[in-house]
Amino acid sequence: MSKNVLNFIQENRTNHLNELIEFLRIPSISALSDHKGDVRKAAEWTVESLKEAGLTSVELMETPGHPVVYGEWSSAKNTHTILIYGHYDVQPVDPVELWDSPPFEPVIHDEKLYARGASDDKGQTFMHIKAVQALLKANGELPFNVKFLIEGEEEIGSPSLDSFVEENKERLAADVLLISDTPMLGKGRPAVCTGLRGMCSLQVDLKGAKGDLHSGLYGGAVQNSVHALVQLLGTLRDENGRIQVKGFYDNIIEPTEEEREVYRELGDYEAELKGELAVQELFGEEGYSAREQTWIRPTLEINGIYGGFQGEGVKTVIPSEAHAKITCRLVPGQDPVEITQLIEKHLDAHTPPGVTLTTTPFDKGMPFLAPTDHPAFKTATDAYEAAYGEPALFTRMGGSIPVVETFDQVLKMPILLMGFGLPSENFHAPNEHFHLENYDKGLETLINFWETLSFDQ
Structure with missing residues (x-):
């Protein structure tokens, strides 16, 4: 990371975290009609955040459901574009009595930020906004053009986004799509996700x-x-x-034996999982490890x-x-x-x-499986390694991001899933949180990616 960008990030860390806390206070629960106004408020907050970051064009675009936030920054001399996708809506908070602190009153404890949406996906989406802002404020420009597509219906299956993407595919055209809504393998163990259920x-x-x-x-x-x-x-x-x-x-479509061997080399996930979940025994389909049961079955x-x-x-x-x-x-x-x-x-x-x-x-x-031969994938693993000191592995994820397959079929561009959450951060559950270590290193990773990506590799 260049020194001027690093200085901007460090000098503004407290202010940026306060902005994120403000974002997390908005109860943008897309599944509950009582929170329709809150979902729109979160969309409007996102619009202002993108404007503050320095994007030249930002719009709140209506859909049959909750609005989409679209923004872009471009320069005539740039020949390539990165499209960034995220979502500002969150899951319901029930059972609320199991939260140690109110879900929409964010608190930082032991360098973890607790709130609904902290990890999924407000925190990770916010990091992309701040990475772009840091590059623009420090350098006055970006090495590539950028477009943001941030929706408010991901947690209810993105019912309005398929048609939105189809209707706006020319506007959304880019060379690579970047998403952070997936977990790492564990603390200090980065991963590039290549498959979603x-x-x-x-x-x-x-x-x-x-x-x-x-x-x-x-x-x-x-x-x-x-x-x-x-x-x-x-x-x-x-x-x-x-x-x-x-x-x-x-x-x-069964995974190759080579892929399954890579998963076996990742270590004994069964013991780790039993300890994390406080259960005596695991349960799953015979013939497959716990990691395979959650990734490929x-x-x-x-x-x-x-x-x-x-x-x-x-x-x-x-x-x-x-x-x-x-x-x-x-x-x-x-x-x-x-x-x-x-x-x-x-x-x-x-x-x-x-x-x-x-x-x-x-x-x-639809499930999704990404090819990994685009230069952006190698750049991503190198960017993680520069920040974490560990190379990122190619993994799959047991969860779903419904619109990814739509992006793949309609926009026809490489899709890069660079997540910074941890599997233990309770997304969709009480006491959701985000490790600030991964907020800091994640910002560094994203900026490294921007500064080192070349489409000529």
């Missing part, structure tokens, strides 16, 4: 009698919807975690079950209705629409007598 989700509703029934008057003669739901859900996986939906695994998970009496004590009823929410993480070769249809067909075929089944599909996202 896709996802699909659906709700399952069972309806029995016209209303809840007295268990003494009717028990034994009518179907209990909760029992029926438990029976139905039990048909989805076997005792070893193998998914029993016909056709579920048919089109998977698909899942089917029951995220919630509800029905019947939920209050204190006992109420002797036979529930009329029972409900469940299911999500799947998908790997290359699996199509979320097809997998949803296969699950619906399976559920229909296995519904117990005495209840009526209704299924409702929700979020969908």
